[in-house]
Amino acid sequence: MNWKRFLVPAFISFAILFTATPTVLAQANTKIIKIPFEPNNFVKKIDNPYFPLKPGTTFVYMGQTEGTPTRDVMTVTYQTKEILGVTTMVVHDRVFEEAILTEDTLDWYAQDRDGNVWYFGEDTKELDEKGNVTSTEGTWLAGVNGAEPGIIMLANPDKGDRYQQEFATGVAEDMAQVLGFKDSLCVRYGCFEHVLVTKEWTPLEPDVTENKYYAKGVGFIFENTVQGSNESIELVRILHHNNDNEDDDD
Numbered sequence: 001m002n003w004k005r006f007l008v009p010a011f012i013s014f015a016i017l018f019t020a021t022p023t024v025l026a027q028a029n030t031k032i033i034k035i036p037f038e039p040n041n042f043v044k045k046i047d048n049p050y051f052p053l054k055p056g057t058t059f060v061y062m063g064q065t066e067g068t069p070t071r072d073v074m075t076v077t078y079q080t081k082e083i084l085g086v087t088t089m090v091v092h093d094r095v096f097e098e099a100i101l102t103e104d105t106l107d108w109y110a111q112d113r114d115g116n117v118w119y120f121g122e123d124t125k126e127l128d129e130k131g132n133v134t135s136t137e138g139t140w141l142a143g144v145n146g147a148e149p150g151i152i153m154l155a156n157p158d159k160g161d162r163y164q165q166e167f168a169t170g171v172a173e174d175m176a177q178v179l180g181f182k183d184s185l186c187v188r189y190g191c192f193e194h195v196l197v198t199k200e201w202t203p204l205e206p207d208v209t210e211n212k213y214y215a216k217g218v219g220f221i222f223e224n225t226v227q228g229s230n231e232s233i234e235l236v237r238i239l240h241h242n243n244d245n246e247d248d249d250d
Contacts, residue, residue, distance in 0.1 A: 050214040057076045060074075088120050195215055209226050
């Protein structure tokens with residue numbers, strides 16, 4: 001999953017907050033979660049409480065990269081794509097640095113009948129200031145070159161659960177583990193209770209570890225890198241629009 005990482009000095013207070021609540025980040029007995037992939041076991045909507053994707057919703061995140069203001073705009077489109085016999089939902093993720101588009105990504109998700117949200121790949125492009133594609137590193141598609149769908153969010157996440165989000169050897173191998181639940185967390189968009197906390201990493205970047213925070217009914221709200229750098233990103237706005245792209249603030 002191509003979540004972007006941003007350096008945000010203003011989030012020092014968040015780091016102090018997290019350090020003050022070690023019970024959330026305490027080690028737990030690891031449980032490896034492996035779910036059989038069955039193409040006929042999927043539904044049309046994605047309503048997992050910690051990863052809901054409603055078409056027409058746009059999530060706006062803010063951060064910085066080495067002092068450069070950065071904005072990440074993730075839109076749940078009305079488009080679909082069939083992959084391995086499953087109708088997936090198309091999510092359009094764009095990263096801007098000082099109002100210039102630097103990354104443009106399409107992600108593909110689907111939910112099974114039990115409520116697990118699966119990740120089927122991404123088509124990602126890095127762009128220069130003139131809009132030319134400079135890299136497609138990280139692009140993968142389940143069913144191509146041995147890649148398989150992974151799990152982006154469990155139906156019933158429990159402390160210690162460990163699962164693989166991406167199955168594209170040498171290209172995308174993201175892993176995640178549930179650290180627990182935080183009683184409450186405030187970001188610029190608002191305050192939330194019973195926030196899911198996960199640790200995410202990849203063998204392709206062994207020196208980098210991220211903690212991600214998911215709010216019930218909203219989804220991804222905050223991320224900070226706890227190993228490898230000092231980077232963060234937070235939810236600042238949610239927009240709703242219809243198929244004609246008429247936006248309304250939430």
